[in-house]
Amino acid sequence: MKRLIFLGPPGAGKGTQALILSDLYQIPHISTGDILRAAVKAETPLGIKARSYMDQGELVPDDLILDLIKERLRQSDTRGGWILDGFPRNVSQAAFLAELLQELHLAADCVLNLEVPDEVLVERLLSRKRKDDNETTIRRRLEVYHQDTVPVISFYSDCGILKAVNGNDSLEGVTTALKAIIDQA
Ligand code: AMP
DSSP states (O other), rough: OOOEEEOTTTSSSHHHHHHHHHHHOOOHHHHHHHHHHHHHTOHHHHHHHHHHHHHHHHOOOOOHHHHHHHHTTGGGGGGTEEEESSOSSSSHHHHHHHHHHHHHTTTOOOOEEOOOOOOHHHHHHHHTTTTTTTTHHHHHHHHHHIIIHHHHHHHHHHHEEEEEESSSSSSHHHHHHHHHHHHOO
């Protein structure tokens, strides 16, 4: 049973690592980015509202995200744990999650912060070829990360479950480092 929160800039490898760990620990990988991309593709009301924010590298407004997470964390497949990837993205989402977990009588075991220098991120994102990965949106996503998401790191550093992991290593090296931390948590 593991409840894990993944933090880190766009391009840090959160999604890739979260998928590997989801398989290893047999817990669902909950990626708000994946949920939003599926909604955009299916042209649901959520997708239609979220699309322009995503295309510009901005965060989608909280009111579109919070209910979605609340619903997702109440589904029965989350009983054995979960990996949150891409949520919380700002301090108000982190505060909402703290309240939600309290309501559900749950606590996160570990907050993993994947650290990668900005220059490496831009290079990685440019080679990824996702629709929102052109140079302008990449730069904007990094700005938004520094402005809105970096404060989430301090939000968690006070509660003692925050662990930094060097994400500027081989895929296998990062997985090994993450596993070592999670197994101790
Ligand atoms: P990601 O796949 O996590 O990089 O997310 C892709 C895009 O989806 C982001 O650039 C945001 O526009 C949006 N997004 C994903 N998660 C969130 C979130 N928790 N809050 C607001 N916007 C989000």
